[in-house]
Amino acid sequence: MIRAHSLSGVPRLRIELRSLSLGDRAVLHPLTLSPAPGEWMAVVGPNGAGKSPLLRAMAGLLPFDGTLTLDERAWSSWPSRERAQHLAWLGQQETTAEDLTALDVVMLGRLPHQAWLAPASDADRAAVEQAMQQTQSWDWRHRPLSRLSGGERQRVLLARALAVQSGLLLMDEPLAHLDPPHQSDWVRLVRDRVAQGGAVVSVLHELNIALQSDRLVVMADGRIVHQGAPHDPATHAALQEVFQHRLMILQVQGRWVALNA
Ligand SMILES: Nc1ncnc2c1ncn2[C@@H]1O[C@H](COP(=O)(O)OP(=O)(O)OP(=O)(O)O)[C@@H](O)[C@H]1O
Numbered sequence: 001m002i003r004a005h006s007l008s009g010v011p012r013l014r015i016e017l018r019s020l021s022l023g024d025r026a027v028l029h030p031l032t033l034s035p036a037p038g039e040w041m042a043v044v045g046p047n048g049a050g051k052s053p054l055l056r057a058m059a060g061l062l063p064f065d066g067t068l069t070l071d072e073r074a075w076s077s078w079p080s081r082e083r084a085q086h087l088a089w090l091g092q093q094e095t096t097a098e099d100l101t102a103l104d105v106v107m108l109g110r111l112p113h114q115a116w117l118a119p120a121s122d123a124d125r126a127a128v129e130q131a132m133q134q135t136q137s138w139d140w141r142h143r144p145l146s147r148l149s150g151g152e153r154q155r156v157l158l159a160r161a162l163a164v165q166s167g168l169l170l171m172d173e174p175l176a177h178l179d180p181p182h183q184s185d186w187v188r189l190v191r192d193r194v195a196q197g198g199a200v201v202s203v204l205h206e207l208n209i210a211l212q213s214d215r216l217v218v219m220a221d222g223r224i225v226h227q228g229a230p231h232d233p234a235t236h237a238a239l240q241e242v243f244q245h246r247l248m249i250l251q252v253q254g255r256w257v258a259l260n261a
Pocket of ligand 1: 022023024025027045046047048049050051052053
């Protein structure tokens with residue numbers, strides 16, 4: 001596998017949230033979260049727990065009552081271009097211009113690095129090729145997004161996020177549509193990112209993948225009910241609790257796995 005661009009000066013992201021409302025409903029309640037450089041954090045919990053709103057708030061995409069800081073400086077006071085260089089986002093069911101080719105879509109990830117209306121540089125082209133090779137999407141780079149399968153499309157959108165070469169990578173259900181080998185590739189990509197000093201936060205429904213992260217953030221009813229390592233019995237207890245004791249958490253060949261009970 002091609003190694004990721006080496007990351008330096010990864011800023012510390014921190015959210016201190018008092019509440020977040022959608023419409024007239026408070027869907028998140030007081031919480032604090034701060035992914036560390038060199039850490040992969042997996043946010044898990046049942047449907048409707050508030051995982052997506054939390055991630056969107058951390059990416060500066062949803063307003064909330066509280067503070068969001070990068071290196072202890074208010075998110076809103078950072079120039080938008082610098083924010084976009086530091087933080088890459090992969091959302092759920094993202095729509096983008098479907099008639100763009102896969103290559104053009106991934107090149108959008110380089111916008112934060114390009115001067116206004118400037119053509120792509122050699123560094124931009126290299127970053128795009130690297131990201132597309134990493135996600136095995138390079139071979140169909142000239143195909144429009146509308147003519148790709150769900151998993152192929154997801155890999156292009158993942159490549160776009162990787163091409164930013166940001167220190168912070170936030171991904172909401174990144175494994176949607178990915179088959180098991182590509183899920184394993186995704187784990188390797190994330191591991192590579194954090195080995196370079198990056199911070200990765202992912203919302204995951206795949207508990208077996210989440211159990212390979214550095215820290216599980218377990219949510220229920222708009223709150224973080226536990227944060228801990230995958231091997232920690234307290235983490236297993238929290239997972240059992242939020243999933244109504246309908247899991248079996250076992251160790252198989254040195255790895256923790258969750259099975260439906
Ligand atoms: N537009 C909206 N207006 C009001 N409430 C909403 C809206 N969107 C979501 N909610 C509510 O916000 C809460 C959090 O929902 P959300 O789907 O974002 O959580 P989640 O943990 O990401 O769930 P899932 O695993 O189903 O993706 C739920 O109670 C949901 O009903």
